[in-house]
Amino acid sequence: MxxxxxxxxxxxxxxxxxxxxxxxxxxxxxxxxxxxxxxxxxxxxxxxxxxxxxxxxxxxxxxxxxxxxxxxxxxxxxxxxxxxxxxxxxxxxxxxxxxxxxxxxxxxxxxxxxxxxxxxxxxxxxxxxxxxxxxxxxxxxxxxxxxxxxxxxxxxxxxxxxxxxxxxxxxxxxxxxxxxxxxxxxxxxxxxEPQRPTHLSTAHARRGSFIRSIISPAALPISLVILVCGIAYSGIISFLAPFLISKSMTEAASWFFMVYAVTVLLSRLFAGRIQDRRGDNAIMYPLLVVFALGMAALAFDPSSLTVASAAALTGFGFGALMPCAQAIAVSSVPPAELGVATSTFFLMLDVGIGFGPVALGLLIPHLGYTGMFGSLAVLAVLGIVLYFQVHGRHARGNRPGAI
CATH class of the missing domain: 1.20.1250.20 (MFS general substrate transporter like domains)
Structure with a gap:
């Protein structure tokens, strides 16, 4: 009820x-x-x-x-x-x-x-x-x-x-x-619990009801951006450790995610406030750029400096990007459709992080680890272009009621 x-x-x-x-x-x-x-x-x-x-x-x-x-x-x-x-x-x-x-x-x-x-x-x-x-x-x-x-x-x-x-x-x-x-x-x-919508006719509700119960058309565009970024981030989850171990930098593999977690914590203290007050573009573009720079840092021959830089940049970028993009997704639908919008967002995120390594694993024998991370930096840049196309050029200012 x-x-x-x-x-x-x-x-x-x-x-x-x-x-x-x-x-x-x-x-x-x-x-x-x-x-x-x-x-x-x-x-x-x-x-x-x-x-x-x-x-x-x-x-x-x-x-x-x-x-x-x-x-x-x-x-x-x-x-x-x-x-x-x-x-x-x-x-x-x-x-x-x-x-x-x-x-x-x-x-x-x-x-x-x-x-x-x-x-x-x-x-x-x-x-x-x-x-x-x-x-x-x-x-x-x-x-x-x-x-x-x-x-x-x-x-x-x-x-x-x-x-x-x-x-x-x-x-x-x-x-x-x-x-x-x-x-x-x-x-x-x-x-x-939201009120169930009753204004749709039975015939209209039946047409495309299965697809609409899986994918929210309004939330899909920004979810595609997180899909692209999720594929890029999956390279870090799956291949960063073996990459650094192959370079005799086992300790760097262990502290990378600690640095990442700290920077995510710091970024989330202010990223959401900026988005609520200044609008989506004011935070999404900087986060996407920072994330691309973090991926690019891994495309160089690794050192303590490049690994630490990559950890901090991806933490600030991808770590804060997820809740900001999710806020855009759920703000695009009425309350009764929050479930489908949330499901659409995390579905795209799971697909990117879960299946990205399969495709990336095919690149490593041809490009090596640095080449693979370089391609992911390019993919992250394409994420910026995609964001502009699907949301950035249409984004409004601050949210209703924001100060």
Whole structure:
């Protein structure tokens, strides 16, 4: 049943903070497993490199599949019900890692776990947009995203610490505890439910209803920008560590993401405020340029200076770009369509980050690592051009109600 609600006037409410904590625990599970899963598949099942890679990416594949239907499920089930159901499955999947005795079972668990993540993440992210005052949407989205930023630093560190001795059971136990905690905090969140639209005729609602339940036409243009940038960023996630290790810079690979997380934290303290007060273009163009410069820094022969510069620039660029672009996506639709818009945004992000490495892996034998990162810098520049075409030239000034 839809629950009418007044527009929020405060940002840091009880429900906003509870949702952020729930998102922190969900993201911790994601990064704990993404960091350790390929190695676990090799150690536990003697998996080949390709099979180990599939064990890692199966989670993202499941998330992409779930997001295809998450928007429609939000309309049918409601935000709170879908979030609780998905997080129940999310917690149960964490337990089944301990019971997976074959590589095939592990792949199935990864796929289902990713689907649960995609549904839960979409439901909570959609609900949060209704908890943020419209005039502070960019700022609030950035603050909410800090919970994910924290997990990008703590999750991989915890994974290495727990699995360092080969005791992967402790990784799965922590994931189960974090998943149960996410479910508990989500149960405490009061999620506003939009009124279901009733003005469309049955015939009109039937035409293209399946596609419209998956993709929001209004949110798709800016989501394509994040798809392009996600492909570029996927090169860092997948190939930065082996690149630096091949250059005998193993320590740089370990502190890169710590620098990245710190700069993301700093950028989100002001990026959303600038967007809310000055308009989308005032922050999106600088972020896109900074991100392109960060990718370009990796195209040089690596040194401590270039790696640190790349970490800081990509942190300021891509880290702040995500919540700012998401704010544009959700601001382009009415409240009843927030679910589909959020699903569209994260679907494109997942596709870029999840499937980008497959294409980039084909470039490395021909271009080398520096050539590959150079091509990603060009791709990031194309992201600036794409932004101008789909949104930049039409962008308005500050949001309604902004100071």
């Amino acid at each position: 839809s629950q009418p609600h007044d527009p929020p006037t405060k940002l840091f409410t009880r429900d906003f903070l509870l949702a952020a904590v729930a998102n922190l625990f969900i993201s911790m599970v994601f990064y704990l497993l993404m960091t350790s899963m390929a190695l676990y598949a090799v150690d536990r099942f003697q998996a080949s490199d390709s099979a180990a890679g599939l064990a890692s990416s199966a989670f993202v594949i499941g998330s992409v599949v779930a997001r295809l239907f998450a928007g429609k499920m939000l309309q049918v089930m409601g935000r709170k019900r879908l979030a609780v159901l998905a997080l129940g499955l999310f917690a149960l999947s964490s337990v089944f890692y301990l019971l997976s005795s074959t590589l095939l079972l592990l792949l199935i668990v990864r796929l289902v776990h990713g689907m649960a993540f995609g549904m839960a993440n979409t439901a909570i992210a959609t609900a949060v947009q209704s908890l943020i005052p419209q005039a502070r949407r960019s700022e609030g989205t950035g603050y909410f995203g800090l919970s994910t930023t924290l997990s990008t630093a703590v999750g991989p560190f915890l994974a290495v610490l727990l699995a360092g001795s080969g005791n992967y059971t402790s990784v799965f136990v922590f994931c189960t505890i974090f998943s149960a905690s996410a479910l508990l905090f989500t149960l405490l969140v009061r999620m506003p």
